[in-house]
Amino acid sequence: MCQQPSIPLINHNIVFYGAGSMAEAIVRGMISRSVVSSDNIIMLNRSGSERLAELRSRYGVIGSNDSGQKTEYLRNAPVIVLAMKPKDAAEALRSLGPILSANQLIVSVIAGLSIRTIQGLLGTQQPIVRTMPNTSSSIGLGATGISFSKQVDENGRRLALNIFEAVGLTTVIDEERMETLTGISGSGPAYIYYMMEAMIAAGIRGGLPVEQSTELTVQTVLGAARMVQQTGETPAALRKKVTSPNGSTQAALEVLDKGEFFETVIAAVNRCAERSREMGVALEQELK
Numbered sequence: 001m002c003q004q005p006s007i008p009l010i011n012h013n014i015v016f017y018g019a020g021s022m023a024e025a026i027v028r029g030m031i032s033r034s035v036v037s038s039d040n041i042i043m044l045n046r047s048g049s050e051r052l053a054e055l056r057s058r059y060g061v062i063g064s065n066d067s068g069q070k071t072e073y074l075r076n077a078p079v080i081v082l083a084m085k086p087k088d089a090a091e092a093l094r095s096l097g098p099i100l101s102a103n104q105l106i107v108s109v110i111a112g113l114s115i116r117t118i119q120g121l122l123g124t125q126q127p128i129v130r131t132m133p134n135t136s137s138s139i140g141l142g143a144t145g146i147s148f149s150k151q152v153d154e155n156g157r158r159l160a161l162n163i164f165e166a167v168g169l170t171t172v173i174d175e176e177r178m179e180t181l182t183g184i185s186g187s188g189p190a191y192i193y194y195m196m197e198a199m200i201a202a203g204i205r206g207g208l209p210v211e212q213s214t215e216l217t218v219q220t221v222l223g224a225a226r227m228v229q230q231t232g233e234t235p236a237a238l239r240k241k242v243t244s245p246n247g248s249t250q251a252a253l254e255v256l257d258k259g260e261f262f263e264t265v266i267a268a269v270n271r272c273a274e275r276s277r278e279m280g281v282a283l284e285q286e287l288k
């Protein structure tokens with residue numbers, strides 16, 4: 001694993017093919033850390049002009065949904081980040097393949113979409129970097145899993161790692177583990193937000209003003225994550241230190257156990273991974 005070493009400047013144009021939440025999170029993270037100049041970033045979407053205007057004014061990037069311009073940007077980009085929804089990927093990749101040249105690096109953030117399916121839909125043996133980032137990339141605290149196709153050379157590896165190291169932690173994994181990683185870190189922020197929503201609601205129901213309940217919840221989650229990171233102790237050991245015998249924490253944990261909290265979280269992670277695989281299989285069908 002690698003946590004933000006000295007961050008090299010990326011001088012290449014990077015085209016984001018899909019200009020939604022995940023693309024914005026990566027772009028925002030890279031620009032705020034001055035890893036890339038905003039005029040090296042081109043963001044393309046299908047139709048949303050207002051969205052592009054918003055991205056242009058927020059980050060100073062180039063944005064386009066004009067089909068002629070899009071083709072030119074895609075044809076000339078050394079790096080293309082695929083950032084559309086899985087349902088839109090097959091059509092986009094089929095029309096992208098014929099305009100690519102051999103050395104253009106394709107970086108995908110699309111859940112479930114395998115390297116083999118990307119190459120099949122493109123119809124080329126393009127160098128592919130399959131990744132699974134998360135939206136915390138926008139504040140430099142992302143966690144990204146990365147797998148490479150055998151066509152990716154050392155420069156391509158370095159470039160892809162530079163992009164994601166600039167926005168958080170990266171870890172290179174076997175592609176077969178990407179769905180499990182999606183269940184932990186790709187979708188994981190949503191589980192934590194859900195837990196936070198419940199804690200905030202409980203505070204409000206108990207009579208705390210919304211601001212106070214929110215502030216306390218945020219600081220509690222932040223503090224707990226930092227404790228694990230900075231003390232090197234396991235979450236289980238730290239939990240035990242909060243839990244006095246027969247005290248209030250124990251009483252609360254017993255309620256969570258009655259709802260099979262631990263196994264429910266594991267089941268949720270497994271279902272996420274399974275759903276990613278299902279999306280991958282659906283995309284694979286597009287090859288037939």
Ligand SMILES: NC(=O)C1=CN([C@@H]2O[C@H](COP(=O)(O)OP(=O)(O)OC[C@H]3O[C@@H](n4cnc5c(N)ncnc54)[C@H](OP(=O)(O)O)[C@@H]3O)[C@@H](O)[C@H]2O)C=CC1
Nearest residue numbers: 018019020021022045046047048083084085086088110111
């Ligand atoms: N959100 C997250 O937390 C994470 C998402 N991902 C992956 O990132 C990908 C994008 O997700 P997210 O950012 O949430 O999605 P969004 O819906 O926010 O954005 C999708 C973008 O893709 C564009 N798009 C769709 N089809 C095309 C096309 N043919 N050509 C050009 N642009 C196109 C859309 O343009 P328009 O609006 O004009 O149609 C839109 O800008 C997904 O595949 C997801 O699996 C991965 C990790 C985390």
Ligand SMILES: O=C(O)[C@@H]1CCC=N1
Nearest residue numbers: 111134182186187188
């Ligand atoms: O929900 C999704 O499909 C994407 C993948 C990981 C996070 N969001």
